[in-house]
Amino acid sequence: MKDKNLIIGGGGLLFYANVLNKLYAIANGKIITWGLGHNTHNITSIILCDLLSKSHLNGIRDYGLNVNWVPCVSCMNEEFDADSDLIYDIVVYEHKHEKILIYGLPKNDNFGNNIKDKLDFLRSGNTILTNTYHGMYWGVLLKRNVLVINLFSSRFYGMKYPVILTNVNEWKNYLNKTQTYNRCFRRM
Numbered sequence: 001m002k003d004k005n006l007i008i009g010g011g012g013l014l015f016y017a018n019v020l021n022k023l024y025a026i027a028n029g030k031i032i033t034w035g036l037g038h039n040t041h042n043i044t045s046i047i048l049c050d051l052l053s054k055s056h057l058n059g060i061r062d063y064g065l066n067v068n069w070v071p072c073v074s075c076m077n078e079e080f081d082a083d084s085d086l087i088y089d090i091v092v093y094e095h096k097h098e099k100i101l102i103y104g105l106p107k108n109d110n111f112g113n114n115i116k117d118k119l120d121f122l123r124s125g126n127t128i129l130t131n132t133y134h135g136m137y138w139g140v141l142l143k144r145n146v147l148v149i150n151l152f153s154s155r156f157y158g159m160k161y162p163v164i165l166t167n168v169n170e171w172k173n174y175l176n177k178t179q180t181y182n183r184c185f186r187r188m
Helices: 017-026 050-054 115-123 133-141 171-177
Strands: 006-009 031-034 088-094 107-109 125-130 145-149 164-166
Touching: 006 017, 017 050, 088 115, 088 133, 107 115, 115 125, 115 133, 125 133, 133 145, 145 171, 164 171
Parallel strands: 006 031, 088 107, 088 125, 125 145, 145 164
Antiparallel strands: none
8 A cells, every 4th residue: 555545534533543543554645534523421522632643634523623624424415405394393313322311202313324214303303302423413404403412422512513412301491592504514
């Protein structure tokens, strides 16, 4: 792999410094990062790792850190162009390993890889209660009201278009305080 450029991308890769170190060690050309993001559990802020200094060009999904911001590439998926009916006032989209203990509302989780099904579910609700990065991110792209419930990772703290961060006991207090974004990072 002599003089080959290496493009590294992926949401939570800043959490896996050992993997990044191995990739940087085998690179023989320029190193470019795209859409790297944080995923450190049980912290309330984002700390950049020094690995980014080894790259020739960086783009991370966490906004406001003096590094080029780029959206998660999933925003380019054509499924965002589809229409569907608004069915529910509120839906719950939970992490497959971190359940949201709210009952009586339509629920789905991030298990699996069928983005069409996930987006159809998210767009069926006017308000999305979630504890997943993509539930938050896709909800903003879909112009829905988004509340992040029971944060457990740093990945929620770098959204360019902020949403309300709350917990399972107080989310109802914020239903009328959410914000949607008509113009955001969809299809830049």
